Amino acid sequence: MARESFDKEIQFLRMLALAGGAYSRQQFADRLGISVHTYDKTLRNLKGMVSILQQGLPAEQGSELSDWLRYNYYESADPLLLFLFRAKSLKETESIRLSILLTALQTQELTAKDLQDVCSEQMPADGPQPDEKTVRGDLKYLEEVGVILRVNEGRPYRYRAANDLIDQLSDDELLDLYDYVDVIANTQTPSVQGYLLRDTLKKVLRKRGYHPEAAETHRYKYNYHSRILDEAHLYTIFGAIQQRKKLNFLYLSPKKGKNYASQNTNPLFERETKGVTETVLPIRVVYDHQYGRWYLIGHHSRMGIMKFRMEGLTQIEEGDAVEEEEFAQKLSSVEEQMRTSWVTDTTRKIKVVARFYNPGRSNANFIRERVEAQGQWGIITENSDSTFLYEIMVNGIYEIKPWLRSFGSSCEVLEPPWLRKQFIAEWKEIQSYYESIRENI
Structure with missing residues (x-):
């Protein structure tokens, strides 16, 4: 998924979750600053993501996008707001291919050649068939993120799913782990990784014949859905802070009433952008518990310290790095001015x-x-x-x-x-x- 598309999907889901059916198609499109045609296309893409991510699930566990809108009142790990993270930065063919690879490695050890044959059999007929180089690239990525393991030293390498921890846990231990992750994900920030782990453990429990919903020890009513979506930017921002790199982004102030602005890549359809392009050195990230909002605190070369609501950040890209001494000076200045800030205020x-x-x-x-x-x-x-x-x-x-x-x-x-x-x-x-x-x- 292209970076611009991901920005659009985030804003689309935010409005869908918060407004529900309050807007007509035209009103929804106007609010996002897109055409009705783009609205329909985005909705089709979201439905496509749902079907891709549910490949291999039994029919009773599948669901339509409309079903996800009618979420459990107490279900804080709302799939509507989380499944987008699984599709981030993945093309449709990559999502299908990775799902096939992971499913095949759950029960047996296979080589790259074996997995290429599996993909050729299960990939859609109208889609491109992966070559061995593509499959090896997928396996390298999955191994780097710890999803699969290489089981032998000599070639050809054989791989299997990294399920050792889960497989070695007894049913009672797995239930205890699920309860612990459930509590931490609902009480700590950031939470998305915890919610995704919680969802994975829930699937494992179902395979063992348990229904976690029937045995849940805690119930939550979550009010700040936007916070989960805004966490999409956190790791990019944290990475930039660690490397002392500037960030370039298009900022759409929540006060302006516009949630999204497309990139003007086609000169025939170019129109004035509603947002403001900014380049800042990220210094701190602040979370406001009262309103469930994330804030980016950065230093602008001309304006000095600036504050941005995370929900207004789009088209984020990393810029040039600054010297360690310069970063330390800016950090000290921000900490001094915010020493007595209730949240982010820097007035007298x-x-x-x-x-x-x-x-x-x-x-x-x-x-x-x-x-x-x-x-x-x-x-x-x-x-x-x-x-x-x-x-x-x-x-x-x-x-x-x-x-x-x-x-x-x-x-x-x-x-x-x-x-x-x-x-x-x-x-x-x-x-x-x-x-x-x-x-x-």
Whole structure:
């Protein structure tokens, strides 16, 4: 799959998962900035990926794309958002060929020549038949990523699937491993690799006659589907940070209402790009737990420190590397400016003071526990049976304000005075929404 196509599929799936059937075809296409024809073509491609990735599954385990839209309410490892990662950077013929190779190596040891014969028998008749060089290249790739193992030293080399760990585990051990991966994948970030491992273990359990859904010990309702899709960029960005390389990308600000912009490769259909092309040195990646958003913090040669929502990054490419001394200087500058950032804010420092009210008639003080767990470097300065004071020096109030507001009547902002006035005005506005329409109600 081409890089541009992958950007498009990500945005397509994000809107499909979040909006469902709220948009018509034309509205969906307009939102993405593509034609209805491209919309239909993209949908066909997604359906094609589903059928490719389900090759070899029994009929009862297969599903249509429409079935994946009606996902289990508590199923956080949602296939609709994950199967795209399996198709990333793979052409359709590669996906089919790798599936055939892995299936064949599950039960026997085979040489490259044997596997070429297997591919020739099982590849679609209308598709290209792989030669021995292509098959050897596939085997080298699968061996590098640890999916298969070479079992002998002399030629011809024989290969088998790397299932030693799974095969050596008893049923109880495999169930314990599944439960552990399930918990970690749903509570840690990034999570995509954990979800993919969880899905693999689920398939192994099914082959042993277990149905993990019936024996699951934990249930999750996941609200931030976009976070999973945005993780597609993480490893590219982390790799660039480790190698001190700049990144070139087209940025589509979420505030603009456009999710995708095609590359103008055909001069006959060239049109103005809605996004902004940027070149930055990536410094840090920040995750906002409150909204489920990833942020890229980078240094721009002209603008200085810049912040980007990860969902707006498209067409990412690595650029030139910088000297270690220059990178260290930029990193030190970013760390200093973000030392008191609630998330990513780099505006001037402000002292915020709030009084929190302990819950009455309750043995568990969940207000105090939440402030201590989420209040970052803020400190509790005064404490009584009914209230406690919380103080923090933070960059701006834009990012901490929703957190304070989320406590409702259990939180009273004291400083700064203008922030207190803002809260008073907001609560009065909310109160007006609940005023009786008729006096006798």
